[in-house]
Amino acid sequence: MTETTRDHSESLLAEHFRETRRQVRGLLLKIWGGGFLVVLFGFALAWFFIQPAPPRTIVMATGPTDGAYHRFALQYRDYLSRQGVTLELRPTAGSIENYQLLDSDPQVTLAIVQGGTAPETFGNSARIESLASLYFEPIWVFYRGEASPADLRGLGGKRIAIGRRGSGTESIAKLLLDENGIDSQSGATLVGVGGIDAVAQLRQKQIDAAIFVLPPESGLIRQLIADEDIHLMNFQRDDAYSRRHPFLTAVTLQRGVIDLQHDYPPRDVQLIAPAANLIATRSLHDALIPLLLRxxxxxxxxxxxxxQPGRLPSTEFVEFPLNQSARVFFEDGPPFLQKYLPFWVASAINRGKILLLPAVTLLLPLFRMAPPLYRWRIRSRIYRWYEILRGIESELRGETDVERLVKDETTLVEMQGELDDLKSVPLSYMEEFYNLRLHVEFVQRRVRNAIDEQSQSLTHHPDGPPPVDATEESVPDPGTSPEASPPTGTRCPSTPSGDPSQPSQANTSSDKPPSDAAS
Known part of the structure; x- marks a missing residue:
């Protein structure tokens, strides 16, 4: 093989690959592209019937700005802001007011509350769900004086701070004091202060005892334990309290665990502790719950x-029905997509997977229909030319108007030019394409012969030429080659007698199919 032949073969091969790629692109755009548009329309339609996208803002009821709930909520807010979610905080007096906001304000959908403080009206509430128990917050009873009361019964006749009005501390303090007979009849005075104010009054001897519900890490607890004039009560009957109230857990504050250097507390102290709970209304979007729990x-x-480090957060001490998304989170961990993708991307994908089934249902028939549609599309681009050929051929029968025949010939010449410029026919359909070109040439020769015959007839028949009989020859079917058409003769007008110089029309006619002309 010469170098020129090899280069020519390589160029033909490259042209073949380019043509194949172009056909594939055309297939995707013209046939499957329409199918994908149908699927996208189905996606858009179904999008309205699935759960809407999660909101970008959550409103959360916390507690006093100097309390632990608000401090933890600030850390939640920082984490959520990095995920593109805004956490709006509503400071309150405490757990009781948090419940009231969840019940009355539809914008508030999240809150931290103290275990055991739910109002009776929330006992069977269908609007509230538990997300998690967050941490233990023991009940601390600090008192002044040398005499050490054995338990809460020793506070009779004392001035006792029981927390701010509307707080969870007030609720649980009243419950425990009432069970131990500490009320106005016992001479006790209950003072509605808490937090820093209660610490200040205790140090200034304005009150005799104060009850707090705070985590051990609280700065107020560290201050009071370190104060030599203030003492911490030991709940010797801690197991009895936990048996009577399931939301209470008996815990032990080990000696020196607060401050090893100063040995605070100086001995083991038995305490009882409710768990702080994260609760939400049912209107909170499910996609936000794993993010909040993270x-x-x-x-x-x-x-x-x-x-008891490592025990919480969990679902062990929840008081309301557990949210299903929270259950899945604690059993299986965070959603897979949220581990590796930004929250909003993972949320969109998670919502989109619901549409997978209808998408597959639509795509399978479309993929099966694509090849037949493609074949029909390509062949229709070829066969539409035969309609023009059929019309021109039908006009040949009995046509005597030379101008009309010339116009038909011009049409055929234009068709031939358009076919020469047509470059979008796939290689697999070139047989039909070349058959079309042969048929166009065949009809073009017939029209040319008819024009010649009519021109000659006008010369010898001034009164009008005899009609052209074109019934014996017609264009082959589109699916057959002109070579397969049976050769037929063309009836020609007779040569006038007495004019030997006029050649016979039978000898000059070339009105034959392409196969006869070639022979």
Whole structure:
């Protein structure tokens, strides 16, 4: 093989690959492209019937700005902001007011509350769900004086701070004091202060005792334990309290666990502790719940609680029906997509997978229909020319108007030019394409012969030429080659007698199919 032949073969091969790629692109755009548009329309339609996208803002009821709930909520807010979600905080007096906001304000969908403080009206509420128990917050009873009361019964006749009005501390303090007979009849005075104010009044001897519900890591607890004039009560009957109230857990504050250097506390102290709970209304979007629980887990695991570390957050001490997304989170961990993708991307994909089934249902028939549609599309581009050929051929029968025949010939010449410029026919359909070109040439020769015959007839028949009989020859079917058409003769007008110089029309006619002309 010469170098020129090899280069020519390589160029033909490259042209073949380019043509194949072009055909594939055309297939995707013209046939499957329409199918994908149908699928996209189905996606858009179904999108309205699935759960809407999660909101970008959550409103959360916390507690006093100097309290632990608000401090933890600030850490939640920082975590969520990095995920593109805004956490709006609503400071309150405490757990009781948090419940009231969840019940009355539809914008508030999330809150931290103290275990055991739910109002009776929320006992069977269908609007509230538990997400997690976050951490233990023991009940601390600090008192002044040398005499050490054995338990809460020793506070009769004392001035006792029971927390701010509307707080969870007030609710649980009243419950425990009432069970121990400490009320106005016993001479006790209940003072509605808490937090820093209660610490200040206790140090200034304005009150005799104060009840707090705070985590051991709280700065207020460290201050009070370090104060030599203030003492911490030991709950010797801690197991009895936990048996009577399931939301309470008996815990032990080990000696020196608050401050090893100063040995605070100086001895083991038995305490009872409710668990702080994260609760939400049912209107909170399910996609946000794993994100919130990741924020809570990261925050409270980082606190390294000195009371039974590693036990919380969990679902162990929840008081309302557990949210299903929260159950899945604690059993299986965070959603797979949220581990590796930004929250909003993972949320969109998670919503989109619901549409997978209808998409497959639409795509399978489309893929099966694509090849037949493609074949029909390509052949229709070829066969539409035969309609023009049929019309021109039908006009040949009995046509005597030379101008009309010339116009038909011009049409055929234009068709031939358009076919020469047509470059979008796939290689697999070139047989039909070349058959079309042969048929166009065949009809073009017939029209040319008819024009010649009519021109000659006008010369010898001034009164009008005899009609052209074109019934014996017609264009072959589109699916057959002109070579397969049976050769037929063309009836020609007779040569006038007495004019030997006029040649016979039978000898000059070339009105034959392409196969006869070639022979």
């Amino acid at each position: 924020a809570a887990t990261q925050t409270h695991h980082g606190e390294q609680s000195v009371l």
